[in-house]
Amino acid sequence: MYITSVPYSPYRLITAATYFYIPKRVVFEVxxxxxxxxxxxxxxxxxxxxxxxxxxxxxxxxxxxxxxxxxxxxxxxxxxxxxxxxxxxxxxxxxxxxxxxxxxxxxxxxxxxxxxxxxxxxxxxxxxxxxxxxxxxxxxxxxxxxxxxxxxxxxxxxxxxxxxxxxxxxxxxxxxxxxxxxxxxxxxxxxDPVFTYTLPPRITAGTGLDALSHAVEGMISLDATPMSDMFGLLSIELVFKYLRRAYYKGNDVEARYFMSLAATAAGVPLNVGRTVLGHSISQTFGPQYKVHHGTGCGMTLPYVMEFYLPAIPEKLAVIARAAGIDTTGLCVWGAAEEVIKATWNLVRDLGVPLSLKEIGISKAELEVLAERTIKEWPRPNSPIELTKERVLKVYEAMYEGKLLRVKTD
Ligand SMILES: [Fe+2]
Incomplete structure (x- = not known):
């Protein structure tokens, strides 16, 4: 129902060639x-x-x-x-x-x-x-x-x-x-989802949020295409439906199956669109503070969605519908804000911290982190140009554990 051939928001495909990558054969089987x-x-x-x-x-x-x-x-x-x-x-x-x-x-x-x-x-x-x-x-x-x-x-x-x-x-x-x-x-x-049945909740949360980040960031990217977005929307729908279940009840076979599907499907927006500011930030502070890659991506994701909201409200509104949000009566901006809140709630429900304070990062370090982020992980595919000032604002919000505009519970 979410899929349309009409582009939702800026795509580079209008002016450049696009590429689609997937193995020759992908088997899903318990x-x-x-x-x-x-x-x-x-x-x-x-x-x-x-x-x-x-x-x-x-x-x-x-x-x-x-x-x-x-x-x-x-x-x-x-x-x-x-x-x-x-x-x-x-x-x-x-x-x-x-x-x-x-x-x-x-x-x-x-x-x-x-x-x-x-x-x-x-x-x-x-x-x-x-x-x-x-x-x-x-x-x-x-x-x-x-x-x-x-x-x-x-x-x-x-x-x-x-x-x-x-x-x-x-x-x-x-x-x-x-x-x-x-x-x-x-x-x-x-x-083969059987391998995931014994994953502990903490790893289930971190890896599941990594998958969600690949889907959302890959869709936000200017290099996204309508074809990669199809896989992104599928993945987002499955993560919102099944990640809490897989986290709270590890032997929920249905949840494990669809989380495996969600993670592999998110590989398409990752391959085509590539990631944007979320992975740049988490790959900067994560290794330094020993934060698991996916956990760091999950912590960052709601802030980064809010950061991109002014540039891609239509795309976030489509993501909101995929996430299971009833968008009836909401304007595009309102639907986009709802999915940012829903992402925040999902991260919180999985026991993942939502502030940099909690993981021991001091305020004095934020400027250096912002500088390193744009230097080490530049993103020409970002729909908002990444400057130190802009990225520092995201870090400051993350430090406090509060989104800048969107109100959370
Ligand atoms: Fe990742």
Whole structure:
């Protein structure tokens, strides 16, 4: 009902080419991981071949993981398991995986884990196909010359969308860098929600809010297209309907299924529109104050929606309808304000702090954070130009834990 071919608000597509990115095949299936051998066959990889499984060490002994490996072995594949994955992996971590894969004769890479693990898997496959390059040379957009080794991704959280994305994130020194572009897009994503059944509430909240941020920020972006917005609206509808349920009752199978769907769907606006100020802010203060990526994005999201309201009220009004808000009788601006409040309430209900004070950031640091935000994470796709003064105002509101104009409960 929300989908229309009429653009809602500024798009760059009027004056520039647009691009749409998604793997060749995306499987959604409860228990889909147990049929991975079929996916390898589809890729033309013969039984008897060796495959490298880049596996999150935290889930190595999970019953579902053990069964997944067994399924591959029963299909005749030799599975080499690689678990040297750091939380928020460094470039060195990617380099070690590159060195490992280059020593073997692997016909495919299978990544099973959260975003960190999938990112290492994606870069390892690229490293295999470019043996003379150091992974450091891949940093940036489309710096990987080629990739032919197939990559299959299985997310074990519902949030990062790394399973379908053209992005990876690595730490380098005190900051973050990305190895991004066409050659890190996986060939097949197998989204099996069973892996998420045991996620603790705190991670469910953080990763779910990361998914919501990808959908909303990807839609706010000037690089959004009507086609990427379709996926964004689907994701937003599902997050507002199911994230509280998944958080409060981890074994709610329906909620887990649709949160997995929401997270993967949000990978499309992420791939096409890319993120805007919300991720810029959270990627600035998050690593410094040890705030989980998605949690930081969730804290920031209502403030950033309010920041963009004057530029894109129509788009926020459409997002309001997707979020389940009855917009009957509301003007565009009124509907937009309602979804900002609804986002605030969702973040609060998930036990995520809504002020920078609460996480120990002092007022004196805000100016430096604002400066770093625009320097380290510029966003040419932002519908409002990001200046230090504007970004500082958002930080000040976040510090106090109060939106500037929109009244919350
Ligand atoms: Fe994110």
């Amino acid at each position: 228990g889909g991981a147990l049929k991975l051998a079929n996916e390898l066959k589809l890729l033309g990889i013969d039984s008897g071949s060796s495959v490298l499984m880049v596996l999150d060490p935290a889930i190595k002994s999970l019953d579902h993981t053990v069964k997944t490996i067994k399924g591959l072995e029963e299909g005749g594949y030799h599975v080499d398991i690689y678990t040297d994955i750091e939380y928020e992996p460094s470039v060195d971590c990617a380099r070690r995986a590159a060195e490992y894969i280059r020593k073997g004769d692997f016909k495919a890479v299978i990544g099973i884990g959260g975003g960190s693990t999938l990112d290492v898997a994606k870069v390892a496959a690229a490293a295999k196909d470019n043996p003379t390059k150091d992974v450091e040379e891949f940093i940036g957009m489309d710096k990987i010359p080629k990739r032919v080794t197939p990559v299959i991704t299985l997310p074990t959280t519902a949030g990062t969308a790394s399973e379908i994305s053209r992005y990876t994130v690595f730490t380098k020194g005190a900051g973050k860098v990305g190895i991004n572009g066409y050659n890190v897009i996986p060939d097949i994503a197998v989204v």
